[in-house]
Amino acid sequence: GAGVSQSPSNKVTEKGKDVELRCDPISGHTALYWYRQRxxxxxxxxxxxxxxxxxxxxxxxxxxxxxxxxxxxxSTLTIQRTQxxxxxxxxxxxxxxxxxxxPLHFGNGTRLTVT
Amino acid sequence: xxxxxxxxxxxxxxxGRISILNCDYTNSMFDYFLWxxxxxxxxxxxLISISSIKDKNEDGRFTVxxxxxxxxxxxxxxxxxxxxxxxxxxxxSASNTGNQFYFGTGTSLTVIP
Numbered sequence: 001g002a003g004v005s006q007s008p009s010n011k012v013t014e015k016g017k018d019v020e021l022r023c024d025p026i027s028g029h030t031a032l033y034w035y036r037q038r039x040x041x042x043x044x045x046x047x048x049x050x051x052x053x054x055x056x057x058x059x060x061x062x063x064x065x066x067x068x069x070x071x072x073x074x075s076t077l078t079i080q081r082t083q084x085x086x087x088x089x090x091x092x093x094x095x096x097x098x099x100x101x102x103p104l105h106f107g108n109g110t111r112l113t114v115t
Numbered sequence: 116x117x118x119x120x121x122x123x124x125x126x127x128x129x130x131g132r133i134s135i136l137n138c139d140y141t142n143s144m145f146d147y148f149l150w151x152x153x154x155x156x157x158x159x160x161x162l163i164s165i166s167s168i169k170d171k172n173e174d175g176r177f178t179v180x181x182x183x184x185x186x187x188x189x190x191x192x193x194x195x196x197x198x199x200x201x202x203x204x205x206x207x208s209a210s211n212t213g214n215q216f217y218f219g220t221g222t223s224l225t226v227i228p
Binding site: 004031033035040045048055056058059093098103104105106107109 | 119156159160161210221
């Protein structure tokens with residue numbers, strides 16, 4: 001079956017512009033996560049959705065970052081007024097159930113470069 | 116604060132030999148641990164996991180060992196194959212962390228033919 005799909009795969013934007021990153025999770029997966037990986041660093045948790053609600057937004061770095069999920073399906077991560085430190089690979093993952101012991105299925109990521 | 120640490124950024128092993136990847140954690144509340152494998156330009160893929168009620172879990176060539184008293188886990192790959200060359204991430208979670216998974220910084224494994 002289809003895996004987690006993310007678009008675009010690459011995005012180059014100028015500092016100060018807004019960007020939207022899209023994630024299509026595996027059909028039927030209840031939980032959806034956003035992580036980012038900066039160069040040479042580990043995966044940094046951003047936000048988690050259970051259905052369409054986000055019980056945990058603790059990882060969002062600033063109020064320039066927001067995310068939403070609709071129809072218990074597609075999610076968009078929006079970064080406003082992008083800064084160079086936002087450059088990273090943004091990874092989306094989904095899981096069939098919202099449980100701490102349910103492994104995540106990752107997409108291939110969106111590589112964001114802010115110039 | 117990095118709660119999951121992989122102190123070896125890279126590891127090289129000859130084909131056929133054992134690869135041992137290590138991971139340390141600081142949060143004693145973690146009770147579920149996972150290993151993910153990542154190829155370039157792809158997302159991480161789940162490899163193997165272990166619950167804190169066990170100290171070993173085996174799946175084919177892959178075995179994960181957990182030492183709770185030392186807050187240490189390791190992934191053994193034997194025999195290593197060139198296709199195992201990838202970045203390996205250790206991750207941990209706990210039933211009281213709101214479903215968040217904490218990842219290490221990864222170890223790049225190169226298996227030399």
